[in-house]
Amino acid sequence: MAIGKFQRNTQQRQVILEELQKLTSHPTAPDLYHTVRKRLPKISLGTVYRNLELLAQNNIIQKLDISGSEARFDGNPEQHHHVRCIHCGRVDDLNGLSADPVGNKLKESNGWKILGYRLDFIGICPECKGTHKKGM
Numbered sequence: 001m002a003i004g005k006f007q008r009n010t011q012q013r014q015v016i017l018e019e020l021q022k023l024t025s026h027p028t029a030p031d032l033y034h035t036v037r038k039r040l041p042k043i044s045l046g047t048v049y050r051n052l053e054l055l056a057q058n059n060i061i062q063k064l065d066i067s068g069s070e071a072r073f074d075g076n077p078e079q080h081h082h083v084r085c086i087h088c089g090r091v092d093d094l095n096g097l098s099a100d101p102v103g104n105k106l107k108e109s110n111g112w113k114i115l116g117y118r119l120d121f122i123g124i125c126p127e128c129k130g131t132h133k134k135g136m
């Protein structure tokens with residue numbers, strides 16, 4: 001019995017990971033739940049949340065805490081930066097900036113041990129930019 005449950009969990013996790021890796025939209029857990037349900041109709045939102053947390057803890061995916069929105073998930077575990085649209089909340093990868101523009105030289109400051117840093121970019125996405133031009 002225990003093995004059967006383990007295998008089902010592994011299969012669910014695999015489907016969640018595959019679907020997340022197909023998307024470039026940095027979905028929230030509920031977004032991904034709707035996609036995954038097409039393949040696993042019986043899966044629950046709680047299961048999707050749990051598996052996303054587990055995958056993120058193991059650095060297989062990234063959990064993005066981008067200010068002003070629910071946690072989003074990224075199938076690409078490599079360090080890269082994101083830009084969020086202030087109008088519609090869309091999140092995209094930011095191109096044109098190296099993964100580590102600050103450099104990892106800063107290890108200590110005023111007694112702090114520095115572990116890393118976050119850079120969040122905000123902007124107006126191409127679609128919202130188009131709408132605004134028409135509106136003006």
Ligand SMILES: [Zn+2]
Pocket residue numbers: 085086087088089090124125126127128129
């Ligand atoms: Zn937008």
Ligand SMILES: [Zn+2]
Pocket residue numbers: 026074076080081082092093
């Ligand atoms: Zn990303």
